[in-house]
Amino acid sequence: MVEERFDAIVVGAGPAGNAAAYTMAKEGLKVLQLERGEYPGSKNVQGAILYADALEKLIANFREDAPLERHVIEQRLWMLDDRSYTGMHYRSDDFNEEKPNRYTIIRAQFDKWFSQKVREAGATVICETTVKDLIRNTKGRVIGVQTDREEGTVMADVVVLAEGVNGLVGQRAGLREELKPDTVALAVKEMHFLPSDVIEARFNLKGDEGVVIEAMGTVTSGMTGTAFLYTNQESISVGIGCLVCDFKESGEAPYALLEKFKAHPAIRPLLEGSEVKEYAAHLIPEGGYDAIPELYGDGWVIVGDAGQFVNAAHREGSNLAMTTGRIAGETIVRLKRTRQDFTAAELSLYAKRLEESFVLKDLKKYRRLPGFLHGNKERLFGLYPQLLSKAAQTWLRVDGTDKRAKEKEIWAAFRQSRGLKGLLGDAYRLARAWR
Amino acid sequence: MRTAGDPAGTAGTTAKRETARGARTEESGVKVEEKLYHNRFVVDAGRPHVKVKPHDMPSEALLALTRICPAGCYALNDKGQVEVTPDGCMECGTCRIVCADTGDIEWNYPRGGFGILFKFG
Secondary structure, eight states: OOOSOEEEEEEOOSHHHHHHHHHHHHTTOOEEEEOSSSSTTTTOOOOOEEEHHHHHTTOTTGGGTSOEEEEEEEEEEEEEOSSOEEEEEEEOGGGSOSSOSEEEEOHHHHHHHHHHHHHHTTOEEEOSOOEEEEEEOTTSOEEEEEESSTTOEEEEEEEEEOOOTTOOHHHHTTSSOOOOTTSEEEEEEEEEEOOHHHHHHHHTOOTTEEEEEEEEEGGGTTSSEEEEEEEOSSEEEEEEEEEHHHHHHHOOOHHHHHHHHHTSTTTHHHHTTOEEEEEEEEEEEOOOGGGOOOOEETTEEEOGGGGTOOBGGGTBOHHHHHHHHHHHHHHHHHHHHTTOOOOHHHHHHHHHHHHHSHHHHHHHHTTTHHHHHHHTHHIIIIIHHHHHHHHHHHHHOOSSOOHHHHHHHHHHHHHHHHHHHHHHHHHHHHHHHHO | OOOOOOTTTOOHHHHHHOOSHHHHHHHHOOOHHHHHTTSEEEOOTTOOSEEEOOOSSOOHHHHHHHHHOTTOOEEEOTTSOEEEOGGGOOOOOHHHHHTTTTTOEEEOOOSTTOEEEOSOO
């Protein structure tokens, strides 16, 4: 398909691939980026929240022309039972700053913009081309890729695998193991359109201000998972995701779960009168630090979701994708300048730099969390949200019962359903997983 | 475009086993077809990117797909075998992972440019 040889081939045009391709092309490397979708973004799904910091480190003035929806001034964390939510909200005018920290985005639009920047930086971007396999020399070193185009072999010094969570190339080439149903979540999402003034009135917003809601509780029917609702300029992204192993065990239909969330009395009024324009499904890597595969080898590196770079506790992923893509790109530029050979030993610099960055520090911090969440799912996503709701209601209702009796009733409910030992054990395990 | 199985017409014991799209739809009141209707697909006619390997009795994993596929692509036929119609597939990969150990399905990406095309993503 292309005769010439490249310094680097990037497989995939999501945030990780774009960050890598942009970094290398800007520094003068000859870069080919291959994307299987019709346009960059057409196969990509995210909630989506953009964390400015990771993008600023690549494109400092991105706010001038990037398709941003709303900057986030309010975050709501909700514990749901079937009829209530117990919430923690944080809203601050400090988030109305000159350079806001978090934005909602629509990925198909954002990815197109990012890809344009990659092209302007000098990379060759070819869409509608699926990479089928890696090409190796007799010593096993990766030297190029095989695509589904006619005469579709292309050679390069190094291949950056930014193929996403469901990336087949690395797996089929034996670079990493198959995903496990307990380390990956299936999320479904809908785009609900409403006029911007309706959204602003419903969420108490002005101009480009936005609200994001993260929810957990009985809405996942006892499965390990969370739901979300994000405000865009003229639409609302609403979705829910649970571990694939839990879906398999429960046999719940993901779209029925989404309907259940949308019908929750706290959510339904927020979506009322909206027009749905898309339904999407995607996997999210949730295995954390222990699920991270080998990140580099002779002639290849892995970035983004393909490397399981998602911080489930903080709902961060695209920033880890951009950061791993950028650091991989910078590592390759440096090796190219010093005329290195992109061996595994040389590319280990990439992993070393990730160790020093927030990416691996954060994932290491929470390495016990995925196991804790899954191992205690009945209590975390069922019992505790219900107990909290009941406690709040007992406390808030004024019905002639004295306050000491109310306190006793609340405490008794916790002890009856979990026991003192159980409660202390859960608190201890949570603290340990969070440490 | 899609074959919806036989949600209403199955009788007797097969009706009970009909846990696929039809039964689910009635139970939850949600029709996945109505959701998929909003999406943009380019179907690669005659080249399905997901195939179920021939079987007499479906494995537990394969049966699960008739319930948990987010696009409702899997359904039981009247012989009790699981069939796939991947036209509405959003290429999430859930089925590939659930059946990774059983080898029940063959999963590849559609050719470049084909399959789901997210407008918003």
